[in-house]
Amino acid sequence: MHIIITGGSSGIGAAIAKIETQREAKVSIVGRREEPLRGLRAQILARDPSAQINTCVADVTDAAALASAIETCEKAFGPCDRLIAAAGIVEPGELISQDLETFRSQIETNLFGTVNAVRAVYSGMVQRQSGQIVIISSGAGLIGIHGYTAYCASKHALAGFAGALRQEAKPNGITVSICFPPDTETQQLAAELPLRPPAAAAIIGDAKAWPAAQVARMIVRSADRGRFEIYPGLKMALLGRFGALAAPVLRWYFDWKTAGVRRNQND
Ligand SMILES: NC(=O)c1ccc[n+]([C@@H]2O[C@H](COP(=O)([O-])OP(=O)(O)OC[C@H]3O[C@@H](n4cnc5c(N)ncnc54)[C@H](OP(=O)(O)O)[C@@H]3O)[C@@H](O)[C@H]2O)c1
Numbered sequence: 001m002h003i004i005i006t007g008g009s010s011g012i013g014a015a016i017a018k019i020e021t022q023r024e025a026k027v028s029i030v031g032r033r034e035e036p037l038r039g040l041r042a043q044i045l046a047r048d049p050s051a052q053i054n055t056c057v058a059d060v061t062d063a064a065a066l067a068s069a070i071e072t073c074e075k076a077f078g079p080c081d082r083l084i085a086a087a088g089i090v091e092p093g094e095l096i097s098q099d100l101e102t103f104r105s106q107i108e109t110n111l112f113g114t115v116n117a118v119r120a121v122y123s124g125m126v127q128r129q130s131g132q133i134v135i136i137s138s139g140a141g142l143i144g145i146h147g148y149t150a151y152c153a154s155k156h157a158l159a160g161f162a163g164a165l166r167q168e169a170k171p172n173g174i175t176v177s178i179c180f181p182p183d184t185e186t187q188q189l190a191a192e193l194p195l196r197p198p199a200a201a202a203i204i205g206d207a208k209a210w211p212a213a214q215v216a217r218m219i220v221r222s223a224d225r226g227r228f229e230i231y232p233g234l235k236m237a238l239l240g241r242f243g244a245l246a247a248p249v250l251r252w253y254f255d256w257k258t259a260g261v262r263r264n265q266n267d
Contacts, residue, residue: 001025002077004070006060006117007087009036011186012136015216016084018044021051028054028073030066030117031087052077060087060113061105063120070120080121082132082223085114090188092147092195103150110154115161122174129173134223134230135162139182142239143250145204146258147197166228179219179230180240183209198265202257207235 003020007013008029020027021044031037037055044051054076058069074080089109091102114135125131140148141155162178169176183189189209196204215232222230231237243250 001081003082004028005084006030013086015212026052026077061108063116067120085117086136090151106150111157126172131174134177146199175226185209199258199261
């Protein structure tokens with residue numbers, strides 16, 4: 001089994017790479033920077049010299065470069081059986097103060113980066129009438145959060161993309177899954193937290209972030225079972241299943257929290 005993981009050098013993607021190599025899958029990890037890719041490969045090989053892990057440098061926003069990198073991965077390890085589209089970025093900031101380029105780069109990476117990765121493996125999967133596509137969205141793909149207009153837009157878009165793709169892919173023997181992780185202990189979260197606006201922190205609360213390995217285990221288990229929606233934790237599951245019903249109450253609660261933060265700032 002050949003698994004290609006975009007964003008496989010760090011965080012959730014890296015944790016999935018570790019699990020999959022332990023299960024004796026052939027794993028290709030894709031990222032922009034060579035050093036973290038090589039670092040993870042060395043770490044995995046140090047634990048198990050027989051692990052089959054390949055690295056490919058590519059930026060997911062560059063469709064042609066990504067397609068060529070994935071072609072190289074497939075030449076080495078065979079056709080892609082499972083794509084994990086985990087590459088993603090976040091830069092919180094209120095719309096009023098966020099420049100268009102910062103906004104656009106989150107959409108380009110999170111939405112188009114995923115679309116580019118899917119397009120690179122999809123026609124092969126259709127020809128073979130088999131394959132799995134796993135998309136990593138976010139809890140921010142289930143609800144709007146103050147200070148995350150770009151990130152929420154990109155992650156909500158992935159939910160729509162995955163829902164439509166699932167219908168197109170199923171008759172071709174391809175399963176699609178989408179995961180909505182909560183805060184997870186990764187480099188992305190460490191960089192994000194200092195930039196998180198106080199209103200967002202009040203809304204999101206101070207629940208302990210999930211270990212990346214735990215989220216990864218749940219993604220792998222759910223993908224094995226061909227589940228469409230993957231919700232790590234009760235909060236995400238409730239938001240995913242009942243968020244639309246609860247939206248008026250949630251909006252009231254978020255507004256109340258935001259007003260409280262503003263009051264404190266003005267005191
Ligand atoms: N951590 C959380 O709290 C959390 C919560 C919900 C959802 N998520 C989502 O989970 C996914 C993984 O995030 P993470 O927290 O594991 O982040 P992370 O530790 O920062 O890892 C991100 C990975 O994506 C790669 N990447 C970023 N931009 C890329 C690009 N343009 N082209 C190719 N690779 C790129 C990074 O490598 P390079 O920098 O070398 O390219 C790295 O391997 C993301 O989609 C994120 O939005 C995270």
